[in-house]
Amino acid sequence: MAKTALHRPSGLGPAPLLTSLAELLRAWLPRQRWFAGKGRPVTDVTLVSTTELYPGCLHLLVRTEHLDPPAHGSPGTPPPDDCYQLLLGVRKVLPPRLAHAAIGRANAGPLADLIVYDAFHDPRAAGLLLERLRRPGTAGPLRFERDIRVTVPTGLAPRLLDAEQSNSSLVYGNSFILKVFRRIQPGINPDLEVPRALARQGCTRVPAPAAWFRTSRPQEATLGVLQPFLREATDGWTLALESLALGLEFTDEAYELGRATAEVHLALASAFPIDVTSPPQNRPLATAMSERLDAAVRSVPELGPHADGLRSAFDALGVLGTAARPAQRIHGDLHLGQVLRAGQQWSVIDFEGEPARPLTERRRVQSPVRDVAGMLRSFDYAARSRHPWRPEWAQRCREAYCAGYAAEAEWDPREEPELLRAYETDRAVYEVLYEARHRPDWLPVPMAAVRRLAAERQ
Numbered sequence: 001m002a003k004t005a006l007h008r009p010s011g012l013g014p015a016p017l018l019t020s021l022a023e024l025l026r027a028w029l030p031r032q033r034w035f036a037g038k039g040r041p042v043t044d045v046t047l048v049s050t051t052e053l054y055p056g057c058l059h060l061l062v063r064t065e066h067l068d069p070p071a072h073g074s075p076g077t078p079p080p081d082d083c084y085q086l087l088l089g090v091r092k093v094l095p096p097r098l099a100h101a102a103i104g105r106a107n108a109g110p111l112a113d114l115i116v117y118d119a120f121h122d123p124r125a126a127g128l129l130l131e132r133l134r135r136p137g138t139a140g141p142l143r144f145e146r147d148i149r150v151t152v153p154t155g156l157a158p159r160l161l162d163a164e165q166s167n168s169s170l171v172y173g174n175s176f177i178l179k180v181f182r183r184i185q186p187g188i189n190p191d192l193e194v195p196r197a198l199a200r201q202g203c204t205r206v207p208a209p210a211a212w213f214r215t216s217r218p219q220e221a222t223l224g225v226l227q228p229f230l231r232e233a234t235d236g237w238t239l240a241l242e243s244l245a246l247g248l249e250f251t252d253e254a255y256e257l258g259r260a261t262a263e264v265h266l267a268l269a270s271a272f273p274i275d276v277t278s279p280p281q282n283r284p285l286a287t288a289m290s291e292r293l294d295a296a297v298r299s300v301p302e303l304g305p306h307a308d309g310l311r312s313a314f315d316a317l318g319v320l321g322t323a324a325r326p327a328q329r330i331h332g333d334l335h336l337g338q339v340l341r342a343g344q345q346w347s348v349i350d351f352e353g354e355p356a357r358p359l360t361e362r363r364r365v366q367s368p369v370r371d372v373a374g375m376l377r378s379f380d381y382a383a384r385s386r387h388p389w390r391p392e393w394a395q396r397c398r399e400a401y402c403a404g405y406a407a408e409a410e411w412d413p414r415e416e417p418e419l420l421r422a423y424e425t426d427r428a429v430y431e432v433l434y435e436a437r438h439r440p441d442w443l444p445v446p447m448a449a450v451r452r453l454a455a456e457r458q
């Protein structure tokens, strides 16, 4: 294929993508787990930038346009059009081992009669991507950078992680993991910004970025981060489900997890110092939560009958005036899937925040209670994800986690019941939206919490 086959001057902004490829992507994108625009038919796919990484392997940023931009801006609703990162392979014949990665055969334009596939599944493409990261430099609008103190060996065998993810991750030789962001938003991604800042702080709870790559077009944005792979680690969700299945307690683990969370919060507060002269106001926070609830009710009507009960949590927060704890940078999407345990040590990963929220919002300072609430919701998720439900198991985890947090942070999240309840309610509303969009079978799990939280109305 000629090098210029897909090249258009990417500085000119969105350009119509070669028709046949656009057609293929229109059908393929909505089927991907990481596609954020589910439920909103894609009307067009346009090219934002194309970079040939090597012959037959194209790095693409594409923009999707949608039929019906939602009339409301709910927390789980992406803006009317979105930008996605793709690595496409192009071959005359696709070997059977790559059959599952096929996007389709182009029938027009310079790619006519060639098969296009998702090259993250191709070890050759994945290996070459690692080589780019090992050697800092540029390729078109792409810029590859690394921490020169970290040695990344050459020739590490890649494998695409088979996890239910918002992005795509490649593991190299069980030594490094490259997370490739799929939905791209302008600005630095907190999943690069925060772990780098924590590493500078000497915090060992978070794997430090070894290399990363960005784009300068259409705007500056982070595209991927390579970090050490914790090969002996198991994620907290798997551990919690194992413990439930065996009828075991999880309180020791939860206590240690509380300590780890507090340690990360303390490191975040040092890494991102803020002006604490004006404590955060609760009323605007309560209003924002209430508006998110309104939008969620419009998207998921099952929430409607519980809306007044849920809102009482936000009202109770709103009347409190200023918050007792200062706001700071936080994790933003903390749950049991974001913590990994190796031996006795809990590590925290994925500082991207809730993927559906705008980047600027995810990088804002917020109450650390929001992360605590996220983890408490996760204990409830685990307890409710299997029969018989074990609410008392979750309650014991909750107490242990808060006690562990208090031991490290020297303040106890349970001393802020209104804030905690409001954040748990806000998180449950987010989860309802998330599940309705991505995993409808799971909707009963957060809906059970919604019923409980609404019934707790004061």
Ligand SMILES: Nc1ncnc2c1ncn2[C@@H]1O[C@H](COP(=O)(O)OP(=O)(O)O)[C@@H](O)[C@H]1O
Binding pocket: 161, 163, 164, 165, 166, 167, 168, 169, 177, 179, 207, 227, 228, 229, 230, 231, 233, 235, 337, 338, 340, 349, 350, 352
């Ligand atoms: N440093 C790491 N070491 C070991 N496993 C990891 C590491 N980082 C991520 N993982 C695994 O990859 C999965 C997905 O990573 P995550 O950052 O949560 O991606 P996403 O934001 O796409 O969901 C995690 O659930 C975890 O199992």
Ligand SMILES: O=P(O)(O)O[C@H]1O[C@H](CO)[C@@H](O[C@H]2O[C@H](CO)[C@@H](O)[C@H](O)[C@H]2O)[C@H](O)[C@H]1O
Binding pocket: 164, 165, 166, 237, 333, 335, 336, 337, 350, 353, 354, 355, 374, 377, 378, 379, 381, 382, 431, 434
């Ligand atoms: O890990 P991500 O950044 O992709 O987070 C999203 O997906 C999570 C599910 O994979 C989702 O988490 C919800 O389900 C978990 C169990 O699978 C549970 O532990 C969490 O408590 C619950 O919120 C998360 O909300 C979403 O942002």
